[in-house]
Amino acid sequence: MKRYLLSLLFICATGWLINAQEVVFEEYNLDNGLHVILHQDNTAPVVTTAVMYHVGSKDEDAEKTGFAHFFEHLLFEGTKNIERGEWDKIVASNGGSHNANTFLDRTYYYETFPSNSLEVGLWLESERLLHPIIGQVGVDTQKEVVQEERRLRVDNSPYGAFFEVLLKNLYKKHPYRWGVIGSLDHLASATLDDFKHFNKTFYVPNNAVLVVAGDIDVPKTKKMISDYFGPIPKGAEIPRNKVVEDPIVNTVQATYYDPNIQIPAILLAYRTPGQAERDAYVIDMISAYLSDGESSKLYKKLVDEKKIALQIFSVPINAEDYSSYVVGGLPVGENSIQDIKNEIDAEILKIQTDLISEKDYQKLQNKFENNFVNANSSISGIANSLAENYMLRGDTNLINTQIDIYRSITREEIRDVAKKYLKANQRVELEYLPEQKEAN
Template identity: 30%
Template sequence: MRSLNIALGAATFLLMSGAVPALAEVFGAKETVLDNGMRIVVVENHRAPVVTQMVWYKVGAMDEPPGRSGIAHFLEHMMFKGTDSLEPGEFSAIVARNGGQENAFTSQDYTAYFQSVSSDRLDLVMELEADRMVNLNIAEEQFELERRVVLEERRQRVDSEPASILSEQVSASLYRNHPYRNPVIGWAHEIETLSIDDAVDFYRTYYAPNNAILVVSGDVDANEVFAMAEKYFGVLDPSEIPERPDYREPPMTVETEVVYYDPRVRQPSVTVRKLAPSWNTIEDRSETYALDVLSQIIGGGSTSTFYRSLVIDRGVAVNAGGWYDGDGRGPGTIGFYISPADGVSLDQAEAALREEIAKLLTKGVTEFDVERAVIRLQDAAATARDSLSGPAMTIGRALSTGRTLEDVEEWPDRIGAVTVDQVNAAARKYLSAPGEVVSRLLPEGGEKGAGQ
């Protein structure tokens, strides 16, 4: 079963970034661009004789044609079903025989494929990836078989999970115009109508070296990797990638409530979501760094201000916090959540949550809050270089959503430059803006276990 990464979220990027004055001193990434436009990035790490290869395609669910939701994820599955020279499943079998591990994931913004193997097997897996970039062979039998697999995956990941069911409906309410409103895995009724032609068209349109990034991290020499990439990927012809629509959300001026009752719910919750800028949708990107710091302050686990106040001090919740996600190609979000403690109704919990939001807006965060958040964000990457797959994940995700290596390298400095005034200004600007989506997850027939 191929993994479906619907939302890596801001946490991955933050976790892997920061700890030293410049991220280049952590990863020491080296980069080149092939003549056909494919970008190659290498992070040398000689701690162990292993390597992670990741190929990132700058295409995801948000690029799907109307009425064809799920085709990006469906194609991810089909990429393992054979090429002109490989039988279905042979790609994975070769990787396994050589002691490697491999998988793939699809998001709204990108699709990525990776293998972790011993360093002397990099040549093999690179050849395999280059082959399926241009030589995919989709057979009708395999396509129909995989349709059943994808529909079953949807049943397991979405239809059997009340929180996932609610999340889909919330996205459809939050985004009025942007394709983020559609689930990455696709709507079931549209998955059922997807055709081989849909998959082939999507593949031929977006799977090309000039729409891809190769990131290699591990026990390798950068120049040798560049030469290897030239050998396998450099001979592939680029394609004309269509210009992407400039999707923009209209101003949100209404409050929307989405409520889902399900007997499988054991812990009620309420979540408040608002649209926010992302790194790609705003000119003054300093605001996004301020919101990153705010996210750590309000949602950084058991030490966050909201958790301490609502769970530890007031005892009205078993969990509470907030987040900001501004890493995608489309609009970002900022939000808050709370799950009531025993004896506390969901209405009471929501009232307490809104009191904390009001306090944030009136009193603001403190200099101490900001300093502590910045230190934690930077310290989180103290062991980043010890990870073999972490650098490939961090860099690939950043580059595939529009950033440069310089943006990645300077991230800790930019976070370190955030001031308390900037955090408070960003919080007030975006949390005071009109419009929000409030979602409530409840057991069927009421708030069982929530104190009613």
């Protein structure tokens, strides 16, 4: 009885916590097409200003890849009113922090300041949009930075190339087929006019969402946004041609030799629906059940119990047009990558054939409710969620309702979606192997 009461109290407390997490926001458009989202939270004197641009590696020319990621770096070089090297100093002198990141579909810039420096954040982002300097000095500098980043993260990093290799094999027509960092040869051969054209095309207010979240006065914030962003001219409409991939009907076998590793790996990658579709949410739950963390089925079975794997991992690739479920592992001792593949397939077959237990189902629900709370536990996290839900999922209010989608997913749905997408003939099987050294 005591255990029952404790469980009931926990459930009630969790439910109260989830309901208490509602994020209140306001959104509107400026005349130039910039979408604005405001979230007021005056509990702490902190504010995040963030701008997400609807441009990622998929928007690049196949012969000029790497531009979206390159601009993530280039647009910190300075503007007509911010000298080179001053951006970081301005942020630091106002007690703030900042960063940026790029993925397949979007590029995201953000600053977090004490709330009395809100205007600084708005000014910085309006400068990035209105007055960037796309000059040869900055381009040459950032080419060196990107080259070093590639050497550090891909070329000289153990297992660093698997993302690019998987994308190349998962897609044959879609621009997801090249890596986000792109080709250094393409960047090296690009002209200054190429970079200026990319900026003029994609870095326009009607291709962006501005989020201001935190300790703000809404009328004053709206006035500042109007002053700083209102005069920026609207850009030309951006043509977007959605490329439809042919389905994978026969297993794609791929091999890659990495000079930076000693232990081979097997990676199995399945092309799945875009992140806004309901089936994508079901795949998220399947991924968590099978391979997310030390409590997952595959980890417990292969690492803890049978001890045939050194590590089991999953790599979610959630994107706008298509997503991917990637699962893999590293063998230990005399075991092989084939042994690991056989065990993964056995667990996938179970989930395709039988309903997961009610206990495991409740564990999944608890995990996703916890993830939901954590994602919105900071002002910067809320800003990111608001931007992504608006731009990539078409519904800003998912910040409040997304958990309801997960709650509504049934055990039968988990089984049926696994049957639909996790078929051996619909995947890429990547054997990621140590590079063989020639004997002297």
